[in-house]
Amino acid sequence: MMIAIVEDEPKLANLMQGYLTxxxxxTVVYHDGEQALKSILEAPPALLLLDLMLPGLDGMSVCRELRKTNTELPIIMLTARVEEIDRLLGLEIGADDYICKPYSPREVVARVKAVLRRSQPKTDGADQDESFFLDETKAMVTIHGAHCELTRVELFLLKALHDKPGHILSRDQLMHRIYTDNRIVSDRTIDSHVKKLRQKLHDLHPGAEYVHSVYGIGYKFEKP
Incomplete structure (x- = not known):
């Protein structure tokens, strides 16, 4: 599989290239956004590691342009500032994951593998996993045959996370999906609903964690 690395720092790009190889x-390395965008549009890689701060065309612009014609390409954004992740999430530019510098190259390789696993097309029967089932019509979740009812907010919350497995959703994003009447709700309210939802899921499958908190950013859903 070909991984495209768009990074303007040669030492960092070479380090990541070595670990991925x-x-x-x-691997293929690009040091500026315009060159990367042109090449990737012509020949998309299996996954794109995209730095946010690039000379010329920045990573956010590259991602937006790619998403106009390619919604399937897995993209992991790299940023040197953790506060940028909140802004990226709020803009919903279409990246599949976000990693903040400085990072461990081994962590990046692990995240690359995880995103690639999630992005692989399902074959016949591959999505017949009945270990976890969310029934929206009955507002009920079933795990390994055990089930429980959900409140309206818990249902919307779990659906938002379950629809994008592994994708981090900020509290603001969850708020907008749960409360469609634009009411003002605090972060603590979202955290309280998540806590109650986690407890229900834990009661159905003790020792397993389905809803993961990402410190300072938000939440994501992943099957254990």
């Missing part, structure tokens, strides 16, 4: 991936 060692992990069995083919």
């Amino acid at each position: 060692q992990a069995g991936f083919d």
Whole structure:
């Protein structure tokens, strides 16, 4: 699989290229956004590691342009400032994951593998996993045959996270999806609903965690 690395710092790009090559991936490196965008539009890689701060065309613009014609390409955004992640999430530019510098190259390789697993097309029967089932019509969740009812807010909350497995949703994003009447709700309210939802899921599958908190950013859904 070909991994495209768009990073204007040569040492960092070479470091990531070395780790990904060692992990069995083919790699190509671009040092500016315009060159990367042109090449990727012509020949999309299996996954794109995209730095936010680039000379010329920045990472956010590259991502937006790619998403106009390619909604399937897995994109992991890299940023040197943690506060930028909140802004990226709020804009919903279409990245699949976000990593803040400084990072461990091993962590990046692990995140690349995780995003690639999630993005693989389902084959016949591959999505017949009945270990977790969300019934929207009955506002009920079933895990390994055990089930419980959900409140309206818990249902909307779990659906928002379940529809984008592994994708981090900020509290603001969850707020807008749960409360469609534009009411003002505090972060603590969202956290309280998440806590209650987690407890219900834990009661159905003790020891397993389905809703994960990402410190300072939001929440994501992943099956254990």
